[in-house]
Amino acid sequence: MVVLAVAVLAVGGSAAAQTTWNLTGDWRGSAGNLMQLRQSGTTGTWFARAADMKTWAHDFTGEISGNSISGTFQDRPGYQLHNRGVITARIIDDCHFVITGVGVNGAAPTGGGERFTKTPCSAPQPWPALPDALVPIASVSNGCGGGDASAQGKFGDTSTYKNSNVNPVARSYTVNFREACKLHDAGYSGARVRDALHGGVVVDFFRWTKAAVDKKFLEDMILICERTIPASAATALANCKATGGNVSTGARSRFNFVDRFGSLFWKDRANVRGLWAVTGDAAAPQWAITQSTRMVKAAWRGGTGQPGLRGEFRGTLVSRDQDTVIRGFAQITRNGETKLGAMSLLFTPGTVLADKIVVLGPGMRATLKR
DSSP: OOEEOOOOOOTTOOGGGOOOOOOOEEEEETTSOEEEEOOOTTEEEEEEEOTTOOEEEEEEEEEEETTEEEEEEEEOTTOOSOSEEEEEEEEEETTEEEEEEEEETTOOOBOOOOEEEESSOOSOOOOOOOOOOBOOGGGGOOSSSOSSOOSSOOGGGEEEEESOSSOTTSOEEEEEOHHHHHHHHHHHHTOEEEEGGGTTEEEEOTTOOHHHHHHHHHHHHHHHHHHHSOTTOHHHHHHHHTTOTTTSOOHHHHHHHHHHHGGGTOOOOOOOOEEEEETTOTTSOOEEEEEETTEEEEEEEOOTTOTTOEEEEEEEEEEOSSOEEEEEEEEEEETTEEEEEEEEEEEEOOSTTTOEEEEEOSSOEEEEEO
16 A cells, blocks of 8 residues: 655645645556555655555655656665655546656656556546437438338328329329428427438427428428429429329428428427436435536435435437437446446426436436426
């Protein structure tokens, strides 16, 4: 076990320039060495136990400059592994540092490379980049038909238009509106998807109103009509854009239907703000959840018998066909040890009293209710 009193002075030894690093604690090295560091001014004692279980001890004096440690050591009487020397290290954060070099009996520091981790680590760790809310459009659409999301073609995907309203043998044009219907479905679900009709640009429908989604649906269908039917087939093109003529259903007719009945299929955007209780565990702390569009944060503290428990979650709300999942990461502190890991919150809407969230990871599974 190493006990190392490390100086916390910047270059020049100015006490006013004291760093914010907190290196006090127990440390374990990647090569098996154990240390115990104690910051106590400019001098201290370093005891070590190596992986081979041999022990040695040194008097140590060191300084911190930025994220670097440099110092000298001297064998205590009775320890013969090293007489004296210098040592350097690089601080990664309050819970990690790397030995960058050791010099013995006047030699410059060389070697190093052993990484040490504080055990337990209670310092906040950097948050990873949060997941994107982008989903495959097939997972939130079924084309021009009903039912759950599906890549299977639907009877309503296509319509056929004759280039005459009176001649039964006039040329016909079959138009496939499936891409417009898929985007319309994604809009009703509030999903973030790629728009294949417009070069694959990403569209996030979370803030769109029903009227805006329906308007885009009409515009997309008209665009498909224009791409499929040549301008020279004026009657067929006009019928495709409008109500379909005598024998089919046009873009305007399809729009009129969703404008009138679409509210039956519209999905309210997920709202998880508020206080949530862990079901089946009266001793567990409540979760306070905040939400800004797709950014969701949660925090919970303490609980009966767990005064040191701290939890924080950050995630991205992902809109799906039948439910909503919030994918992200949680940083949880228990008994002085902080762990950061992936976590997902599966939100299933119901009535106000029936809304629930299933929490998965890291190291926990729980169900939350408002």
